[in-house]
Amino acid sequence: xxxxxxxxxxxxxxxxxxxxxxxxxxxxxxxxxxxxxxxxxxxxxxxxxxxxxxxxxxxxxxxxxxxxxxxxxxxxxxxxxxxxxxxxxxxxxxxxxxxxxxxxxxxxxxxxxxxxxxxxxxxxxxxxxxxxxxxxxxxxxxxxxxxxxxxxxxxxxxxxxxxxxxxxxxxxxxxxxxxxxxxxxxxxxxxxxxxxxxxxxxxxxxxxxxxxxxxxxxxxxxxxxxxxxxxxxxxxxxxxxxxxxxxxxxxxxxxxxxxxxxxxxxxxxxxxxxxxxxxxxxxxxxxxxxxxxxxxxxxxxxxxxxxxxxxxxxxxxxxxxxxxxxxxxxxxxxxxxxxxxxxxxxxxxxxxxxxxxxxxxxxxxxxxxxxxxxxxxxxxxxxxxxxxxxxxxxxxxxxxxxxxxxxxxxxxxxxxxx
Amino acid sequence: xxxxxxxxxxxxxxxxxxxxxxxxxxxxxxxxxxxxxxxxxxxxxxxxxxxxxxxxxxxxxxxxxxxxxxxxxxxxxxxxxxxxxxxxxxxxxxxxxxxxxxxxxxxxxxxxxxxxxxxxxxxxxxxxxxxxxxxxxxxxxxxxxxxxxxxxxxxxxxxxxxxxxxxxxxxxxxxxxxxxxxxxxxxxxxxxxxxxxxxxxxxxxxxxxxxxxxxxxxxxxxxxxxxxxxxxxxxxxxxxxxxxxxxxxxxxxxxxxxxxxxxxxxxxxxxxxxxxxxxxxxxxxxxxxxxxxxxxxxxxxxxxxxxxxxxxxxxxxxxxxxxxxxxxxxxxxxxxxxxxxxxxxxxxxxxxxxxxxxxxxxxxxxxxxxxxxxxxxxxxxxxxxxxxxxxxxxxxxxxxxxxxxxxxxxxxxxxxxx
Numbered sequence: 001x002x003x004x005x006x007x008x009x010x011x012x013x014x015x016x017x018x019x020x021x022x023x024x025x026x027x028x029x030x031x032x033x034x035x036x037x038x039x040x041x042x043x044x045x046x047x048x049x050x051x052x053x054x055x056x057x058x059x060x061x062x063x064x065x066x067x068x069x070x071x072x073x074x075x076x077x078x079x080x081x082x083x084x085x086x087x088x089x090x091x092x093x094x095x096x097x098x099x100x101x102x103x104x105x106x107x108x109x110x111x112x113x114x115x116x117x118x119x120x121x122x123x124x125x126x127x128x129x130x131x132x133x134x135x136x137x138x139x140x141x142x143x144x145x146x147x148x149x150x151x152x153x154x155x156x157x158x159x160x161x162x163x164x165x166x167x168x169x170x171x172x173x174x175x176x177x178x179x180x181x182x183x184x185x186x187x188x189x190x191x192x193x194x195x196x197x198x199x200x201x202x203x204x205x206x207x208x209x210x211x212x213x214x215x216x217x218x219x220x221x222x223x224x225x226x227x228x229x230x231x232x233x234x235x236x237x238x239x240x241x242x243x244x245x246x247x248x249x250x251x252x253x254x255x256x257x258x259x260x261x262x263x264x265x266x267x268x269x270x271x272x273x274x275x276x277x278x279x280x281x282x283x284x285x286x287x288x289x290x291x292x293x294x295x296x297x298x299x300x301x302x303x304x305x306x307x308x309x310x311x312x313x314x315x316x317x318x319x320x321x322x323x324x325x326x327x328x329x330x331x332x333x334x335x336x337x338x339x340x341x342x343x344x345x346x347x348x349x350x351x352x353x354x355x356x357x358x359x360x361x362x363x364x365x366x367x368x369x370x371x372x373x374x375x376x377x378x379x380x381x382x383x384x385x386x387x388x389x390x391x392x393x394x395x396x397x398x399x400x401x402x403x404x405x406x407x408x409x410x411x412x413x414x415x416x417x418x
Numbered sequence: 419x420x421x422x423x424x425x426x427x428x429x430x431x432x433x434x435x436x437x438x439x440x441x442x443x444x445x446x447x448x449x450x451x452x453x454x455x456x457x458x459x460x461x462x463x464x465x466x467x468x469x470x471x472x473x474x475x476x477x478x479x480x481x482x483x484x485x486x487x488x489x490x491x492x493x494x495x496x497x498x499x500x501x502x503x504x505x506x507x508x509x510x511x512x513x514x515x516x517x518x519x520x521x522x523x524x525x526x527x528x529x530x531x532x533x534x535x536x537x538x539x540x541x542x543x544x545x546x547x548x549x550x551x552x553x554x555x556x557x558x559x560x561x562x563x564x565x566x567x568x569x570x571x572x573x574x575x576x577x578x579x580x581x582x583x584x585x586x587x588x589x590x591x592x593x594x595x596x597x598x599x600x601x602x603x604x605x606x607x608x609x610x611x612x613x614x615x616x617x618x619x620x621x622x623x624x625x626x627x628x629x630x631x632x633x634x635x636x637x638x639x640x641x642x643x644x645x646x647x648x649x650x651x652x653x654x655x656x657x658x659x660x661x662x663x664x665x666x667x668x669x670x671x672x673x674x675x676x677x678x679x680x681x682x683x684x685x686x687x688x689x690x691x692x693x694x695x696x697x698x699x700x701x702x703x704x705x706x707x708x709x710x711x712x713x714x715x716x717x718x719x720x721x722x723x724x725x726x727x728x729x730x731x732x733x734x735x736x737x738x739x740x741x742x743x744x745x746x747x748x749x750x751x752x753x754x755x756x757x758x759x760x761x762x763x764x765x766x767x768x769x770x771x772x773x774x775x776x777x778x779x780x781x782x783x784x785x786x787x788x789x790x791x792x793x794x795x796x797x798x799x800x801x802x803x804x805x806x807x808x809x810x811x812x813x814x815x816x817x818x819x820x821x822x823x824x825x826x827x828x829x830x831x832x833x834x835x836x
Contacts, residue, residue: 014634016457017601018448019643023439025462030436039434040469044443044460047632051458058476074612075633076622109810110610117612156635158811183435192528194492194535194555204494214465215493216432217574225437280726282705286712287698290705290726295814297780299704305732307725308698308708314723314766348732362715392527393576396713 004176006032007059008042011052011070011080012155015044024069024160031164036178036229037065047077053087060148065172067164070155072138074117081125081141084152088143090125097132098122098139105137128152131167135159140167149175180233184244185225187263188254189408193217196224200250210236211243219397219404221256221263256411263407264292270414271302271352278410279348280306281319281340283331283357284374289403304350309340315357319343332357332369337377338384345379352413353379354406358389360398372398376406378413385409385418422594424450425477426460429470429488429498430573433462442487442578449582453591454599454647455483465495471505478566483590485582488573490556492535499542499559502570506561508543515550516540516557523555546570549585553577558585567593598651602662603643605681606672607826611635614642618668628654629661637815637822639674639681674829681825682710688832689720689770696828697766698724699737699758701749701775702792707821722768727758733775737761750775750787755795756802763797770831771797772824776807778816790816794824796831803827803836 008028014020025042032039040062045051052071059066071080085092099122106114121137124130131140131151136159143150151168153160188196193215197204204213210230216223226244230236248258257266271278280289286308293303307318312331315321319340321331329335337355345353358374365371372391377384389405391398412418426446432438443460450457458480463469470489477484489498503510517540524532539555542548549558549569554577561568569586571578606614611633615622622631628648634641644662648654666676675684689696698707704726711721725736730749733739737758739749747753755773763771776792783789790809795802807823809816830836 013630013632013645014643015444015460016447017451017645018444018446019603019634019641020636021439021441021444026433026436026439028436029434033435040464041473042433042460042462046458055459073633073635075615077630077632112613115612115616117616158815161812185437194533195530197493198533198535212431212495214431214495215491216437217491218438223437225432227431227435280705282708285709286717286721287700287705287708287724287726288713290700290728291703291709291817294704294726294728295706295817297813300728303704303728305726305728305736306705308705308712308723310708310712310718310721310723318723394579395715397576399709399713 004037004065004178005040005063006037006065006067007063008039009052009055009059009066009068010042010044010155011047011068013046013077016046024155024157027157027161028067028069028164031169032065033181033183035169035173036181037172037176038181047071047079049079049083052080052083056087056150064148064176066148066150067168068150068152069160072152072154074121074137080152084128084141084143084150085125088125088127088145090127092123093126095122095124095130095139098124098130101132101134102137131163133159133163134166135162142171179229179231180236181227181229182236182240183225183227184240184258185223185260186244186248186251186258187221187223187256187261187266188251189221189256189263191222191254193222196222196251196254200247203247203250207243208239211240220401221404224251256408263404263411265296267407267411267414268293268296268299268302270411272298274414276351277302277304278352278354279304279344279350281344281353281355282306282308283310283315283340284360285356285399285403285406286310288399289354289356289406292403292407304348306348307344315340330369332359332373332375334375334386334388337375337386338379341377341379341384351380352410354410355379356402356406358398358402360402361395374398374402376402376409378406378410380413385413422455422483422596423458423481424455424483424485425481426457427470427473427477427484427486428460428462428573429465429486431464431495434464441575442573445575445579446485446487446582449587450483451599451601453587454596455590455594456599465489465497467497467501470498470501474505474568482566482594484566484568485586486568486570487578490570490572492539492555498570502546502559502561502568503543506543506545506563508545510541511544513540513542513548513557516542516548519550519552520555549581551577551581552584553580560589597647597649598654599645599647600654600658601643601645602658603641603678604662604666604669604676605639605641605674605679605684606669607639607674607681609640609672611640614640614669614672618665621665621668625661626657629658638819639822642669674826681822681829683714685825685829685832686711686714686717686720688829690716692832694769695720695722696770696772697722697762697768699762699771699773700724700726701728701733701758702778703774703817703821703824704728706817707772707774707824710821710825722766724766725762733758748787750777750791750793752793752804752806755793755804756797759795759797759802769798770828772828773797774820774824776816776820778820779813792816792820794820794827796824796828798831803831
């Protein structure tokens, strides 16, 4: 069977000098993967006619679906639209629904007069089908040539996302039949990648040829993904499910979740099911744990609030950490984090609390306390538990790993594993 | 002049199904840009022999420098090393310094026995130069063929970063002479991309051919970048500096900083220069402002701490927001954020305070208060100022934009612009 494949082309000089990180490709790849379209490659090129045309030519040799993002803005460095117009031999015409929408955005939302530059965004090549962009001023476009579908989307992430979900994916599903893909993901914590690989080597060796195992290590945890492909949807689902059950059994002592979700979502769900709440007392993570707990919808059901006790004075005044502890064992200590967790839980009247205090770098270490040393505490009505970690990343990653380890420690407390 | 160019190839199925976001390419592109090596394209391919070889063949046609990341781990889906061994016709040999280092990492740092899988990581093709990896277990490799340099690096971000800075860049600087590149970046706030473009159209039109202007819109702000290239370093620097001064003058009423730095760094520097401090009272951003203020080194000099008052009860109990305000105008109001800012500043005894309260979505709106409505407050010893914003993004982006607008409002207060 000849598989329909896709190529993603992202356009923009800023991608080639590394001034922005490309999150669009990952989003599009995920959306295509879910409907069984494999992406064979992703190509990033500059705002440069020759390179964009080269990328289009190369991509069309192996892909029936080509998705371009970027270069549709109102400024002079945005060359994608005139280039596609020329490439597909069209001429520019005004697309009235887009012009109405742009006018609406400026007059009703921005409450600013529209300028010629904005009006130009409603012009499209007459050889494309317009993909109406509800979220912004640059219309999406679909060109078809010799059986290949070329989708051009703006690079602004929330516009690109809306267009992908509401315009691109429905068109692809209507126009192409594909092989079925099934994937199942689980998350482990507490074991490194190579030990995990050793631990499940027997499982991996016994996998059938149409099912692949991937290791995705991240922030102190390892995600495992099974991906299967086949021509019969039901048979495939059964095969993948059976292997996934075997994998879950093989990693059961490290298993955090058998869904493709983050640690903070796992803990959020545990708390919501139990109708319980949590508060935070953060020193070295400076609010990042609060952010992780509150960044998903519905977090007000379980996250009450927190104290960011960045300065030691705040630890004493708001969390009753005795000056004596700070002067003897110091702020990065079992005693300090346990007191912080107990105090914030009591003061905010929550079921649980999380606390952290550590040395995130690049300086601040002492003879006894190395860079990357961090104490994490969790408290419930019944007990307080703390754990020390020695991290060896840069500051930002140390903050991320600490926050994830702290939330994992809360998970273990909630399910009575510590 | 024939410019030396580079191509970045990232390897991993996870990149093509969108399970991880590729931050490595941006880092490498930035490092190359700084030494005047233009990246002509970035290609992401799966853990698939044919596609990797295709990418190598294509890249070597136009680039003298090819940087690969990924596929060097200890598990079965990591195929880059044997593939390169075959591609360059080598045979595998043990690299003793790497083996010693891996042994050290396991015995001294992890305090766990080393397994065969780990030992294998010290094996390298005999046709490469090993790039010693101080930060991890997978050695970097350099292959040379027909004047093209192929660097292979692990995909783990902090290892890749260390190897790029300490091994790859020095080798490139020693081996190639390049055109000079100069770039200058500034950050604006308070004006949209298209209005800014209109505002500086005269400047853009008058730019010489060797200097380009790029617009990088992000979270309610627009970054402008001038990039020039030339063969005489001094002449180029002078040209770019002169244009940059003209650009600064043209955007002066919107200028946040004339350095390539974030809003939070600008505010951090203002506070450090003045030896002043700030505290935060966050509702809808749940700790994200605290995170932005504390994520960079040296933040303990100016960031004292904060209250995350996610639940309204915390606003009353910790920030003295009267129940009456909550019952009448509500938590998302001028009155609430001003009280929050005043209270946290006083209680934490800081020079300034930031407060926010809003409806981040996807639900929680009322007839009077739409989704995306957010009040931001800032206070000093002398005054309190607040401002309302109506955002129209998704939850996470609303949080990011709110945090940046709040930090910008503090900046305006510090420099007496509000």
